[in-house]
Amino acid sequence: MTIILDPTASLVHDLAEPGPDAGVLRGKKIAIRIDMLWRSWDWVSEIWAEGLRAEGAEVTFWRSCGRTGREGEQAERDYGALLAQSDMAIVGLGNCGSCTSWTIADALTAAAAGIPTIAVATAHFEGLAHNLAKRGGRSGLRFHILPYPLDILPKEQVHDIARNHYRSFLRNFGVRSRLAEQSAA
């Protein structure tokens, strides 16, 4: 009998749980990971940061630049240091192939640190983002998906999208509303 060998390799372990909810925002330190590529993500995250600050959170932005060589090693250290000081992480933007890859990689790093984490991508790259999260061993990673195309829109329109998405973003992140918070108290 002729035996044909399998040329593929697969990853067996997977974590289907989303990790901890963001819960209450007041008094929390939130890291927002932005990048060099997408002005639209700068515009979305600045609107969301306003909302988060209004809820009593402290927001810190971290911009991902070159991820290879010495600059990349420094970026790894800086990002690790940021996560160590943060209570939760918002990581974006998956809006191309490689930037989605890095977004998911950075989101998985944050999630692995045990803090509430959400990755943000645009609709065209949603499939890739889920695929990469699953292949990275955490199919349950939280996501918020923004419309596509996003980066070719004017700032005012992107700001409107950010405002329209803010509440659903909070839900996806597992944020508890003030009402629920008061009720629990």
Add this chain to the structure above:
Amino acid sequence: MAQGWGDGLPLIPPTQQRVQDFLIAGGRFPDELIAVLPPLRAECTVEKIAINAVMAGCTGDAMPLLCAAIEAMADPRFDLAGLNATTGSVVPAMIVNGSIRNRLDIPCQAGCLGGVAGRAVAIGRAIRLIMRNVAGQSIGSTSQSVYGTPGRVAGIVFGEWEERSPWAPLAERRGVGGDAVTVYGAMGTANICDVVANSADGFLDMIAKSMAYPGANGFLPSSAFAETLCVINPIWAEVIAKAYPRIEDVQAYIWDRCALPIDWFRPEYRDPIGNLGRIKPDGRVHLVPTPDDVLVMVAGGEGGLHAAMLHSWGTCLTVTRPVETA
């Protein structure tokens, strides 16, 4: 194809016997881990390399080159995770130095970047199958490449024509003497033709200025740094080396002229480029940050008249590894 293992071309069935024969010829232990490859983050063992290489039509004596190439691509500096997922049309090119070029029939002369018959096609295809089957690179699923590139089928595998190069071999200049493979994230290959120049400066001007176009990877406002590669034919190389015997001077010449005035870019590009500190006092933006980032090598036919430019992808950094044969 039904199993999703292929590239559309016929495959040689990887029978146990064929894979065993390949492993024996390759001289490596099958369970030896060579690298963990993204996006699947799966373990690429010697056995997986052998299975895919058999399917591609490769022979066992290519195993050391395949292992070295995979190790090089898995180096974090190469950013394989991003490269395998990108919207860009990139493929890792393999540049081979040393006597292994001759033993494996790696082309470095006419048609070396594609089209010449030889074993490099199967070697390149083996690497591409490994990227599909082990790394999990799949168009529409993990790879978002908008166009792809012909090099994603059988790779870009070529050698440096060291015997006709007036300068030290590329790998040796990168710190690895003898048999070596250099992997470079290539956004395809493009031609530079010149039927007028007859001097070193003439050839180098044409090469450098042709490489400087606004959509080239190095000019992306999101890239703080990049590399670039030009391949010079042996006829031009001989002329150039008479004027510039030191390769560093060739690199510096190309670097200096491979630049665009910032006002060539529309206003919305200028701030992002300026924020990276890339606008020089003379108002120009260079394709790559330093002359060292211009990779230069000699290959191609004796017909002259053409050079080749291979623009890089993202901030993917070139990696050179020794090819260790038993």
